[in-house]
Amino acid sequence: MRAIVLRRFGAPEELRLQDVADPEPGPREVRIAVAAAGTNPVDAGNRDDGSWAGIEVPFVLGYDVAGAIDAVGTEVDHMSVGDTVMAMTGFPRGAGGYAQLVVTDSDLVATLEPGIDLVEAAATPLAAGTALEVLERLAVPRGGTLLVLGASGGVGLFLLQLASHAGLEVIAVGGRASHERMGELGAAACIDYTSEDVAQRATEIADGPVDAIADLVGSHQLTRSLHALRPHGSAASIATPELDLDLVLDHNITFHGVLIEDDGDRTRRLAELLSTGVLRPHVSHVLPLEEAAQAHRLLESGHAGGKIVLVVDPSRVTDDG
Ligand SMILES: NC(=O)c1ccc[n+]([C@@H]2O[C@H](COP(=O)([O-])OP(=O)(O)OC[C@H]3O[C@@H](n4cnc5c(N)ncnc54)[C@H](OP(=O)(O)O)[C@@H]3O)[C@@H](O)[C@H]2O)c1
Incomplete structure (x- = not known):
């Protein structure tokens, strides 16, 4: 071969x-x-x-x-x-x-x-599977607000679809070129991280702090956005963050580090979501x-x-x- x-x-x-x-x-x-x-x-x-x-x-x-x-x-x-x-x-x-x-x-x-x-x-399988894991770990109830950092990427565009299907209000952070697509795939609102203050804009859009943050970017992005997260809220990272643990502790935040693992059942769920049209890669x-x-x-x-x-x-x- x-x-x-x-x-x-x-x-x-x-x-x-x-x-x-x-x-x-x-x-x-x-x-x-x-x-x-x-x-x-x-x-x-x-x-x-x-x-x-x-x-x-x-x-x-x-x-x-x-x-x-x-x-x-x-x-x-x-x-x-x-x-x-x-x-x-x-x-x-x-x-x-x-x-x-x-x-x-x-x-x-x-x-x-x-x-x-x-x-x-x-x-x-890998990108949508990661998105599914993040969503399950954050466990935001229907009607809650989720801020997604890196929503315009491979994992992010799947997470938008899964989160909006689960009844969450999703605020998507990504470059301007992807805003229309992020809106089509489930974002209630979009923020351009290259020209806007993400934490401030997210708080304005949600009319208060959000319930959870999905960090698909890593580095300093999560720490910079933590002011937009409510006390006792949750955050998940799939790429290594430079995390300010003082903020995490002082606001009683639950942090999830997420790494995808082998799971054929999850891939079979994704196949079903493809066939029902819930997922549009x-x-x-x-x-x-x-x-x-x-x-x-x-x-x-x-x-x-x-x-x-x-x-x-x-x-x-x-x-x-
Ligand atoms: N832990 C795990 O199991 C797991 C699984 C899959 C992926 N990952 C990791 O997760 C990361 C994302 O994966 P991916 O496949 O989605 O990558 P990707 O397709 O390259 O997407 C990265 C996205 O991040 C956005 N971005 C870059 N800088 C940003 C910033 N400062 N603020 C907000 N958004 C920013 C980009 O947006 P624009 O293009 O719009 O500028 C791009 O859409 C990678 O580091 C990957 O290695 C981890």
């Missing part, structure tokens, strides 16, 4: 298309013929330095895939060759998605309803597999404006996908 193989940690140019041996599924695994592979910022981090994920080169990056079951292990009886599926492969050491074939634990795979766009499906860039290096440059810009997906088998994805 052909795969994007990382032979040395480093710059995007280290991602090279090569012929490698087909992987074989173990007894409880399936092999997926990949139609499209999603990319995530963590892929770029792993490409640069594998130590956090504990990976060694040579390595095939990529956690998100959509395609068709191509082979099943001897103990797999709930899936068949030909089933259309999406999966987030084992995190963080599994990966292998930037390839024509990937092998993964059969429990991590979700069957897709007919008609689901495979590019959109490939964009979904926003794919900003679709590139052929051989342009993985360019996908990583876009990831590292931090402003891709949506998900970046690699097409592995053009015959399996729709023309407009």
Whole structure:
């Protein structure tokens, strides 16, 4: 099979298309013929330095895939060759998605309803799964207000949809170019972090402090916005924050650090949300597999404006996908 193989940690140019041996599924695994592979910022981090994920080169990056079951292990009886599926492969050491074939634990795979766009499906498991985890950890009751920092990114655009579907009033923070899209996908109001004081504007919009903050950016953004959070409110970060713990303590704030974990049930819930139209993935860039290096440059810009997906088998994805 052909795969994007990382032979040395480093710059995007280290991602090279090569012929490698087909992987074989173990007894409880399936092999997926990949139609499209999603990319995530963590892929770029792993490409640069594998130590956090504990990976060694040579390595095939990529956690998100959509395609068709191509082979099943001897103990797999709930899936068949030909089933259309999406999966987030084992995190963080599994990966292998930037390839024509990937092998993964059969429990991590979700069957897709007919008609689901495979590019959109490939964009979904890790980012939407993270959004779902954040929402569940914050546990804001229906009618509550949620401030989302980084709402215009891959995770953020999914979180807007899930939070508004859960009946929350969502205030979305992102660059001006994404405001219309954030509004379409569920934001009640938008703030441009490049030109506005986020905490002050959020308090004005909510007519008081918000109930929770989702920090999808990291660094100082959460601390700068904490004045907009009510006492006994909650905050969650998915990227490492420079957090002022005095503020957290003085206002009785509950802080959640969130890291996605393997969870096939969550991916199956996401597949259902795709089929019911609750989730509408926003794919900003679709590139052929051989342009993985360019996908990583876009990831590292931090402003891709949506998900970046690699097409592995053009015959399996729709023309407009
Ligand atoms: N912990 C986990 O399990 C987990 C899971 C997934 C992702 N992550 C991490 O979470 C982060 C976001 O992931 P992603 O896939 O959504 O990345 P992404 O698609 O690159 O999105 C980043 C977003 O942050 C926005 N942004 C940048 N600076 C900002 C600021 N100062 N204030 C507000 N927004 C700002 C950008 O907005 P504009 O483009 O509009 O300027 C962009 O839309 C990454 O660091 C990623 O590694 C963690």
